[in-house]
Amino acid sequence: MPRYLVIHHAPGVTPEGFQSSVPAVLEGKFATFVHCYANMVDGVIVNLYDGENEQAVERELERIGFPFDEIKELQFSASANDLKQMGGG
DSSP states (O other): OOEEEEEEEOTTOOHHHHHHTHHHHHHOSSSEEEEEEEETTTTEEEEEEEOSSHHHHHHHHHHHTOOOSEEEEOOOOOOHHHHIIIIIO
16 A cells, blocks of 8 residues: 655644644544654644545544644655665665
């Protein structure tokens, strides 16, 4: 199943506000939440979702009521160890 990066700019988001969406996020009706990276000070959030297509991820975000700026299919992912194995050091 494809994996998607979801970029959100949510200035003013609080840890409490973020936490209130957790049950809906974990329900995953149209796409499956994988991971979140957040800078709460600036309101920049990057989520990873698995979904059949971009529309499924968009539908999931609309269902939970979380606005987003971009959804992009992930084309490449590597850890530091992966890069080392590729010859980077």
